[in-house]
Amino acid sequence: MNSDVFLQREMPHGQCVILRFGDGIDWSTHLTEAEAVFAEMLPLLRRHSFTAGRAALRMALRMAGTESGDLLPTERGGPNVQTGFSGSISHKDGLAAALATKGTQSTCGVDLEVVRAKRPDISRHVLTREELDADRELPAEERMRVLLLRFSLKEAIYKAIDPFVQRYVGFKEVRVTPQELGAADVEMLLPESDPELVVDAHWERFGEFILATARAERV
Ligand SMILES: CC(C)(COP(=O)(O)OP(=O)(O)OC[C@H]1O[C@@H](n2cnc3c(N)ncnc32)[C@H](O)[C@@H]1OP(=O)(O)O)[C@@H](O)C(=O)NCCC(=O)NCCS
Numbered sequence: 001m002n003s004d005v006f007l008q009r010e011m012p013h014g015q016c017v018i019l020r021f022g023d024g025i026d027w028s029t030h031l032t033e034a035e036a037v038f039a040e041m042l043p044l045l046r047r048h049s050f051t052a053g054r055a056a057l058r059m060a061l062r063m064a065g066t067e068s069g070d071l072l073p074t075e076r077g078g079p080n081v082q083t084g085f086s087g088s089i090s091h092k093d094g095l096a097a098a099l100a101t102k103g104t105q106s107t108c109g110v111d112l113e114v115v116r117a118k119r120p121d122i123s124r125h126v127l128t129r130e131e132l133d134a135d136r137e138l139p140a141e142e143r144m145r146v147l148l149l150r151f152s153l154k155e156a157i158y159k160a161i162d163p164f165v166q167r168y169v170g171f172k173e174v175r176v177t178p179q180e181l182g183a184a185d186v187e188m189l190l191p192e193s194d195p196e197l198v199v200d201a202h203w204e205r206f207g208e209f210i211l212a213t214a215r216a217e218r219v
Pocket residue numbers: 049050053073076077078079088089090091092110111112154155157158159160162163169170171172173174
């Protein structure tokens with residue numbers, strides 16, 4: 001495998017590709033003409049993450065069984081994937097992750113985070129009252145580990161549910177409880193005005209990185 005490919009395999013919610021970017025790694029030959037024009041308009045750092053994200057998603061979609069057209073951003077910010085497939089992108093610290101699935105009924109979402117020794121405590125912004133209470137007695141390091149997992153799972157869920165709800169969904173509108181071995185319990189707390197969804201989430205740790213994935217389907 002190309003050493004600039006960090007990971008390329010099937011995961012519980014779809015085909016996953018993670019690419020390294022920066023340090024002279026060039027994924028621009030994987031862009032369509034329209035994507036290259038779009039990338040040119042972006043500031044340099046953003047151009048690298050956009051380009052690697054598109055390259056990763058194109059590879060993941062190929063693994064899911066399709067050749068992709070222009071994967072330009074939709075009005076809501078996610079990648080515009082052809083009908084019959086779903087795709088999602090995340091980038092962090094020189095890695096770009098993409099997840100792709102086949103199917104018209106369900107959508108997928110991905111989020112990549114890096115485990116740092118020192119992180120700001122964002123629990124009050126991200127966790128529901130019940131989540132805060134559940135984590136209160138944990139040792140400090142474990143509490144921060146669970147916080148990062150909950151955060152990442154919620155971001156992956158946001159990307160998966162966005163095509164259905166088409167609005168900003170706050171972090172406290174979803175309750176997630178990470179379990180061992182990558183499982184996670186998900187409770188959607190959306191108002192009745194939103195479509196009723198079944199959402200499933202999963203996480204994995206790769207060295208200093210956490211990858212969270214999600215799948216959403218209308219009830
Ligand atoms: C949109 C959001 C999830 C992106 O996360 P991030 O940590 O800033 O950045 P990431 O690298 O993980 O993801 C960036 C990618 O998200 C995708 N994205 C942006 N908006 C999106 C949306 N509305 N729906 C789906 N995907 C979206 C894009 O593909 C983007 O990459 P690209 O611009 O190169 O194509 C985040 O900025 C946000 O608004 N979060 C708040 C809402 C939330 O997470 N709620 C949780 C409860 S459900």
